[in-house]
Amino acid sequence: xxxxxxxxxxxxxxxxxxRAQLSPAEYAVLRQAGTERPWTGEYVDTTTxxxxxxxxxxxxxxxxxxxxxxxxxxxxxxxxxxxxxxxxRVDDSHGMVRTEVxxxxxxxxxxxxxxxxxxxxxxxxxxxxxxxxxxQEA
Numbered sequence: 187x188x189x190x191x192x193x194x195x196x197x198x199x200x201x202x203x204x205r206a207q208l209s210p211a212e213y214a215v216l217r218q219a220g221t222e223r224p225w226t227g228e229y230v231d232t233t234t235x236x237x238x239x240x241x242x243x244x245x246x247x248x249x250x251x252x253x254x255x256x257x258x259x260x261x262x263x264x265x266x267x268x269x270x271x272x273x274x275r276v277d278d279s280h281g282m283v284r285t286e287v288x289x290x291x292x293x294x295x296x297x298x299x300x301x302x303x304x305x306x307x308x309x310x311x312x313x314x315x316x317x318x319x320x321x322q323e324a
Contacts, residue, residue, distance in 0.1 A: 197243045197292040208242065215315045216242045216294035219279075219286070224259025227316025232261070236323040238314075245291035247271050247319060254306060260297060260313045264306035272312075274299065287312055294318065 199207070204217050214220040229238075238248040238261075248263040256262035266272045270290050277286035277298065287296045296318045303311040 195291065195293040197245075199292075204242070211317050212241055215317045216296075219277075219295040220315075221297075222260075222315045222317050227260060229261040229316040229319065229321060230259065231255075232321065234321060234323055236321050237267070238263075238319045238321055240289040240292060240294060240296070241318055241320045242294040243289060243292035244320075245271060245289055247289065247296070248312070248314070250321075250324070254303070256303060256311050256313070258311070258313055261316055261319070262303070263312040263314065264303060264308045264310050266312070272296070287314065289318075 201217070205213055208216060211222070215222060235250045237246055238250070239246055246267050249267055252263045252265050254262055254264060272290050273288040273293060275286050275288065277284045284298045284300070287299050288294060289296060297312065297314040300311045300313060301309055303309055
């Protein structure tokens with residue numbers, strides 16, 4: 187599993203600035219650590235080649251080559267483009283312990299990572315909300 191030592195976001199905006207920039211659904215996930223309903227996101231079944239960036243700040247996060255069908259209801263990747271592109275932190279909300287995935291640039295919530303993908307080169311499943319990413323086609 188990838189980890190990052192970044193403590194401070196490189197892009198920092200006020201809550202008002204984030205609310206003005208993001209749609210209500212984007213804000214709920216990216217800034218309030220919400221989750222979109224499974225099987226509803228625009229990138230769940232996408233096989234288009236390209237780079238996935240943070241919807242809040244545009245930072246590169248994942249490449250389509252690392253996307254795989256995990257049958258979990260959200261887009262899944264087995265590794266970020268660089269360890270520094272994401273920040274991982276313990277999330278003990280909702281009565282369970284998980285590893286939250288944040289954008290390494292703006293610290294927006296992307297989803298969670300699980301070590302339950304033995305079919306991948308890393309064994310990791312980055313379960314990412316479609317509303318938190320944007321695909322830039324190759």
